[in-house]
Amino acid sequence: MIEVLALFLTAGPTVHVSPSGIDSQAGTAKAPVRTLSRALELVRGKRGKVVLAPGDYPQKDTLELGEAESGVRFEGGGKARILGGKVVEGWKPVTDSVILERLAPAARQNVRVVDLAEAGLTPGTLRYRGFADGKAGSALELFFEGKPMQIARYPNAGEWSQTEAKVDGKTFTYAGDRPKSWKTPNDPWVFGYFRFDWCDTYDRAVKLDPEKRTVELSREPDYSVEGKRRFYFFNVLEELDAPGEYFVDRNAGKLYFWSPASGGDVVASLVEGPLVRLKGASDVSLTGLKIEAGREGGIWVEGGRNNRVESCLIRNFGTYGVSIHDSKGSGVARCDLTGLGARGIELFGGDRKTLTSGGLYAEDNHIWAYSRWPRTYQGGVNIEGVGARVANNLIEDAPHNAILMAGNDHVIELNDVRRVCLETGDSGAVYMGHNLTMRGHQIRHNRFRDIVPTINTEGAFTNVMSVYLDDQWSGTTISGNVFEGKGTGILIGGGRDNTVENNVFVGKDPAFHIDERGKDWAKDKEKGFRDQAVELKVDQAPYGTRYPRLKTLLQEDVMRATGNAFVRNIVAGKRPFWFQNQLTEKSMDYRDNVLMPDVSLTEALSKAPKGFKPIPLAKIGLKTKDRPSGAVR
Numbered sequence: 001m002i003e004v005l006a007l008f009l010t011a012g013p014t015v016h017v018s019p020s021g022i023d024s025q026a027g028t029a030k031a032p033v034r035t036l037s038r039a040l041e042l043v044r045g046k047r048g049k050v051v052l053a054p055g056d057y058p059q060k061d062t063l064e065l066g067e068a069e070s071g072v073r074f075e076g077g078g079k080a081r082i083l084g085g086k087v088v089e090g091w092k093p094v095t096d097s098v099i100l101e102r103l104a105p106a107a108r109q110n111v112r113v114v115d116l117a118e119a120g121l122t123p124g125t126l127r128y129r130g131f132a133d134g135k136a137g138s139a140l141e142l143f144f145e146g147k148p149m150q151i152a153r154y155p156n157a158g159e160w161s162q163t164e165a166k167v168d169g170k171t172f173t174y175a176g177d178r179p180k181s182w183k184t185p186n187d188p189w190v191f192g193y194f195r196f197d198w199c200d201t202y203d204r205a206v207k208l209d210p211e212k213r214t215v216e217l218s219r220e221p222d223y224s225v226e227g228k229r230r231f232y233f234f235n236v237l238e239e240l241d242a243p244g245e246y247f248v249d250r251n252a253g254k255l256y257f258w259s260p261a262s263g264g265d266v267v268a269s270l271v272e273g274p275l276v277r278l279k280g281a282s283d284v285s286l287t288g289l290k291i292e293a294g295r296e297g298g299i300w301v302e303g304g305r306n307n308r309v310e311s312c313l314i315r316n317f318g319t320y321g322v323s324i325h326d327s328k329g330s331g332v333a334r335c336d337l338t339g340l341g342a343r344g345i346e347l348f349g350g351d352r353k354t355l356t357s358g359g360l361y362a363e364d365n366h367i368w369a370y371s372r373w374p375r376t377y378q379g380g381v382n383i384e385g386v387g388a389r390v391a392n393n394l395i396e397d398a399p400h401n402a403i404l405m406a407g408n409d410h411v412i413e414l415n416d417v418r419r420v421c422l423e424t425g426d427s428g429a430v431y432m433g434h435n436l437t438m439r440g441h442q443i444r445h446n447r448f449r450d451i452v453p454t455i456n457t458e459g460a461f462t463n464v465m466s467v468y469l470d471d472q473w474s475g476t477t478i479s480g481n482v483f484e485g486k487g488t489g490i491l492i493g494g495g496r497d498n499t500v501e502n503n504v505f506v507g508k509d510p511a512f513h514i515d516e517r518g519k520d521w522a523k524d525k526e527k528g529f530r531d532q533a534v535e536l537k538v539d540q541a542p543y544g545t546r547y548p549r550l551k552t553l554l555q556e557d558v559m560r561a562t563g564n565a566f567v568r569n570i571v572a573g574k575r576p577f578w579f580q581n582q583l584t585e586k587s588m589d590y591r592d593n594v595l596m597p598d599v600s601l602t603e604a605l606s607k608a609p610k611g612f613k614p615i616p617l618a619k620i621g622l623k624t625k626d627r628p629s630g631a632v633r
Helices: 002-009 036-043 097-102 523-536 601-606
Strands: 014-017 049-052 055-058 063-065 073-083 085-087 111-115 142-144 161-168 171-174 189-192 201-209 214-217 230-234 245-249 254-258 266-269 276-279 285-294 299-302 308-310 313-317 322-325 331-333 336-338 345-351 361-363 366-368 381-385 389-391 394-396 403-405 411-413 416-418 427-433 441-444 447-449 464-470 476-479 482-484 488-493 499-501 504-506 512-515 565-567 570-572 577-579 589-591 594-596
Touching (some): 036 049, 036 063, 055 085, 073 085, 085 285, 266 285, 345 361, 504 601, 570 601
Parallel strands (some): 014 049, 055 073, 063 276, 073 285, 276 299, 285 313, 313 336, 331 361, 345 381, 394 416, 403 427, 411 441, 427 464, 441 476, 447 482, 476 499, 482 504, 488 512, 499 565, 512 577, 565 589, 570 594
Antiparallel strands (some): 085 266, 111 254, 161 230, 171 214, 189 201, 189 230, 245 254
């Protein structure tokens, strides 16, 4: 109470900002300043408040907040937009006969053009993106009425071309003759899952031969190329053939766009770095703001402590929405995040050597339609370090993961996860893997729905998992969750000391999958896992104390799937289990489970075993219904 009173008594000035303000004014409600940079000058070092009137606040560069801005509170009332791009105006019909000839007949009367220089825009550079690369920013992007538009591509969104055969490591043949219709493609690019359905690549087609139907890339993709794999071409003017598509002619300095509707807000991204960056600042809050449209990320928080992003709409960035690094006690709450090129929220904090928690959190956020550029391993929430909490979020509509985990002692609870892993195979909604020492996690009271296989790549494992403990992941407790629909509920890939208890599985295929890959195809990874344990001295404190099972790990066969438990679960479905590598129910602590045919969730719960603890269904998902972006579907 004394600390709160002291903070109140030392609260600094309130500065008002308005798009119609004047920076030479005092910053009062009646005489607001115009720019955020001027507002910061007036509150710097004074722990003040910046109140933004409704309207746009365009930024040409990153808005920087350092230690001197500690204690500053930004309030936007839900109608102030900090914009990392520019509203594009001055669109004209295409009159250049050469361009009209290249466009599809249906596009000629609908496509509009602006001169980049006259519009104050820079085109940026398309960038190679390899496997799981979420760091590369985007080139210029267009957004219409708050939604990302599509660079002209073939086939159009939702459809795929297919590789036919591998020529060499970076060259392949393809099916079809569509590229023969392209008159002068000066910079075609491709995106594809060139071997595995969890490994994607963007690259320039440095040589395209329509007669031989070959594409040569700038380099060999991760895991190389195979035939009968999905890909598409993009950045081709001739393929600007549908509403919502655009093309940047970097040679001529022109931007072409087929708008989905007349009028409307058209924004082009500009800012290259994060739109807002906190570095060394503490006790900063960003509340009720629209943070929108940049080529990299939305908000970067590094160092300091107790910084909070709350009730903001964060959308349309080339990479992340909010990224927090070693800022103890900081987090994101009640925000809506969408249209992000890569990850939604990144929480990186805590000390793995000492197992000291970073205290980071993501709570009550709606995160959807992210991972637009890299399509794999870009979670709605990514967490690393120690002691993060991810709770009461709704995460949906993404090509791959919902939550990615690394580190120790994280809590994933009361989240509603649905319609993810929509474009990938051998993937998990909640995914973690490749470590025996990253333990202590609680995955509890979450609901997983509509996480089902959607692809059928020949010769590939294409199932999807709601919770995927990959390659020896261990020491995780999965309890009180609801798993509904086809696809695998939980997969334990060779790990040990994992507990699956008090869950309900309805219609999963299978509900539970466990293998002992460490004694089979993954046995050559043993040295790497042992090295991890030796480096952290897991037989000593703090690891040996926090996780007693690690005290003797280095004296054991670390590749055996031992110490796992499947206890007091409800399994309703035709295929409850998939055991591999000679494992059976007897290979684990298996007891007090109820198995039944596929029935409704209500009926399954009515047949719970003795000792089954009620699952708090009413508390799962978003707590706040009045969202920054409006009502949730």
